[in-house]
Amino acid sequence: MVLNRPDRPNHAVVAFIAAPQVAQTGDAVPTILLNDTAIGIARAAIREASITLPDHMKPSTFIVVPSIPKTQSAKANRRALQALLHSDIDIDKLKQAWATVCRGNEVLRTCFIPVAALQKPIHGCENDSGILQVMLEQHEVDWEYIECKSKSYQQNLHRRIVALQDRHQSSYFQNPPWAITIMDDFQERTMIFSIHHVLYDGTSLGYIMNDVCCAYGADARNRPQLRNALSLLLPSKKASLDAQEFWEQELSDYADFDVPSWPDLTGERTSPERGNIRRFITETVPLSVPTAQLEAKTAELGVSSVASVVRAAFGHVLLSYPGSSGVVFAETLSDRVLDADVDRTIGPFISVVPMPMSSNGTVREVLAEQHRLSTKAKKHRHIHAQVIRKLLKKERGESLYPALYLHSMLPTK
Known part of the structure; x- marks a missing residue:
């Protein structure tokens, strides 16, 4: 049960990790190696962990956390989830895996255009306040590799997430609202997948991350397309x-x-200038x-x-x-x-x-x-x-x- 919150967050940050775990800055985080053995171990751990979670929260090599909602200041406090990529992971190969999954799934090539922004009327669309959903034939993955020192890690990550949110919001999602960020502090590398809720549900996140694992191993998945659904x-x-x-x-x-x-x-006290930070509040009640x-x-x-x-x-x-x-x-x-x-x-x-x-x-x-x-x-x-x-x-x-x-x-x- 979730009280006094939007029905879905504006953005989500998904960390590439073998099993669900919340980590604070500085905590040790499990690494994963994208080979068949590690993928099998990860999926087994996920099946075990998923037994205690509701369907909409089940992980599948991912963790979802809300990022900064549109209604909050860019300076609003937020909690980040961290996960590390194994040092043996080939970044170019990983980027190609994401490109493969994008080519194979229309939803990752989907953008949205306001009807009012069009120069010509659209047949059958009489509402100027409506939004057109457009599926692009091609889309280049919004990918950024950021090298930074540890002391500026959070600042650079925060700047990247805010920039993605502002760009997508200001353009009414005229580019597919998702992106990949690799954070490299010269000791560890973290991959962050951000995606707007107009493109996914909880099950989809599992499919996306599993398909990336398969594509990394040259085993592309073939799924039904969004337009058919x-x-x-x-x-x-x-x-x-x-x-x-x-x-x-x-x-x-x-x-x-x-x-x-x-x-x-x-039940939390917040100062007016700070504003409210929305969080999930969960409670388990055994039968x-x-x-x-x-x-x-x-x-x-x-x-x-x-x-x-x-x-x-x-x-x-x-x-x-x-x-x-x-x-x-x-x-x-x-x-x-x-x-x-x-x-x-x-x-x-x-x-x-x-x-x-x-x-x-x-x-x-x-x-x-x-x-x-x-x-x-x-x-x-x-x-x-x-x-x-x-x-x-x-x-x-x-x-x-x-x-x-x-x-x-x-x-x-």
């Missing part, structure tokens, strides 16, 4: 209108709710009963999924903060479940849907309503955030949702 996922005009009509009806009672301002749930018993009790309550019970509990926790009788939070849905080829494709296959929650009714009635909404939301998952903002009468710049709910079924030993 989009042809399966993008809704028809009728489906879009049906989704808008559905959410208009479901959210009509929530638009005029007089909900108090949401409190800062982090006190076997899963089978929990599922049986859920069935007795008239719903078919444990997720409906957990979602309802999450909603009631949110309602307790402002003391309101209703709230609309968000839930993420993976589009990968819709098609086997989509599940193998690199891309941002996540839908974010509103989830209205009311405290009115008995426990059974609340659970039944949450189950109904969840089932319907899967059908009407393709709804633009701008439409939801209008339906909820939210001002531009105002947080659309107070919280984001994710539910992942973990593998069991």
